Amino acid sequence: MNRGMFISLEGPEGAGKTTIISMLMTELKLRGYQVLQTREPGGIEIAEKIRNVILDKSHTAMDPRTEALLYAAARRQHLVEKVDPALESGKIVLCDRFIDSSLAYQGHARGLGIDDVYSINQFAIGDQMPDLTIYFDIDPVIGLNRINQHDNREVNRLDLEDIQFHYKVREGYELLLKRFPDRMKKIDAADPLEVVFSKAKDLILSSLK
Numbered sequence: 001m002n003r004g005m006f007i008s009l010e011g012p013e014g015a016g017k018t019t020i021i022s023m024l025m026t027e028l029k030l031r032g033y034q035v036l037q038t039r040e041p042g043g044i045e046i047a048e049k050i051r052n053v054i055l056d057k058s059h060t061a062m063d064p065r066t067e068a069l070l071y072a073a074a075r076r077q078h079l080v081e082k083v084d085p086a087l088e089s090g091k092i093v094l095c096d097r098f099i100d101s102s103l104a105y106q107g108h109a110r111g112l113g114i115d116d117v118y119s120i121n122q123f124a125i126g127d128q129m130p131d132l133t134i135y136f137d138i139d140p141v142i143g144l145n146r147i148n149q150h151d152n153r154e155v156n157r158l159d160l161e162d163i164q165f166h167y168k169v170r171e172g173y174e175l176l177l178k179r180f181p182d183r184m185k186k187i188d189a190a191d192p193l194e195v196v197f198s199k200a201k202d203l204i205l206s207s208l209k
């Protein structure tokens, strides 16, 4: 059995990752691929519980290192319990956020340092990096407006950070694009949904060839 393909989708809040993943699931299944959709932090019971702890709006005292370690712990459990078995059985895994979120949010925006956050994540995931990462680029003001105006999802602790934090997140992703040019591909997520979807689909199909 050939190992599957691990694809992560990344971007600031409201970039459209969750919407595009659903569209990609439908498209890839129609084409006969076996696909698993999942998300971080979460995807399995233990990691969903860690997610609730991290994102709880009342946890304003959470230390940045605690936050980084909790994301890494959730990632480890999710990887061994769900992602790895799916890849071993030959599936395509579409994961809404992975290590690059930690590098951009905790490493760059929180100021812990991309290298230090990368190190704790190496302890968590070893060399299990995604085969392909699609970065959905959006001005944070547009992304946050999308969430506030069109989405009924609950606002979480990270959403409530000030706008400078969200611009730092975007800046962090730009640094990662330079650091991982082979793995990470950028799409303008301010384009209409069908355009964004078509570009994401093309990136995946050409990587599968």
Ligand SMILES: Nc1ncnc2c1ncn2[C@@H]1O[C@H](COP(=O)(O)OP(=O)(O)OP(=O)(O)O)[C@@H](O)[C@H]1O
Pocket: 011, 012, 013, 014, 015, 016, 017, 018, 019, 020, 146, 147, 150, 151, 189, 190, 191, 192, 193, 194, 196
């Ligand atoms: N290209 C687009 N143009 C306009 N609206 C969009 C576009 N993509 C997504 N949206 C809308 O923006 C909102 C947020 O999208 P979505 O939940 O998919 O983003 P997300 O990246 O998963 O956000 P988060 O990671 O913050 O949860 C939804 O209401 C969605 O319908």
Ligand SMILES: Cc1cn([C@H]2C[C@H](O)[C@@H](COP(=O)(O)O)O2)c(=O)[nH]c1=O
Pocket: 013, 039, 040, 041, 071, 097, 098, 099, 100, 101, 102, 103, 105, 106, 156, 158, 159
């Ligand atoms: C994996 C991961 C996530 N985050 C942040 C990014 C978002 O603000 C939330 C997750 O919520 P979403 O609706 O699923 O996007 O958590 C982070 O800071 N670090 C991470 O490693």
